[in-house]
Amino acid sequence: MNIARCFLFTVSLCVLASAAAAQSAPVYKWVDESGVTHYGSQPPSDSNFKATGVRAKKTNKQALQARLSSEADLRAAQQTRKDFEKEEAANADATRQEVEQERAANCEKAREQLETYDTAPRLYKPLPNGDREYLSDDELDAERANARRQVREWCE
Secondary structure, eight states, rough: OHHHHHHHHHHHHHHHHHHHHHHHEEEEEEEOOTOEEEEEEOOOOOOEEEEEEEEEOOOOOOHHHEEEEEEHHHHHHHHHHHHHHHHHHHHHHHHHHHHHHHHHHHHHHHHHHHHHHOOOOOOOOEOSSSSSEEHHHEEEEEEEEHHHHHHHHOOO
């Protein structure tokens, strides 16, 4: 029984080797009349060539096309991702600039209000009928403290 297994193994190996050899072809080298060296799977018609010992396989065109198509799809997907990342970065920059401009405007307004509160001896609230209600000293101190908080919030 071991001899039968060895025989089957040997036959299988020979079949696989011949199949592999059938799919590959020898590469030939020759020099033409102009002295240019050529390589090819088909030898020239004259007898001035030699086998290189290198074997070449034929290209599986469907597998190659599928691989190239897959690689192209991957490159397109990567480019799409890069485009989205650039757009997100641009949007983030624009948003950051808007926030900085808003902070600068609010800082300026808060500083102006603090300066008004610090230099004015009396402050008032306008009433709906057009009259004024002047703030008490405690209310004025509270408004000045609030103005300082606003400056810290927007300017620091």
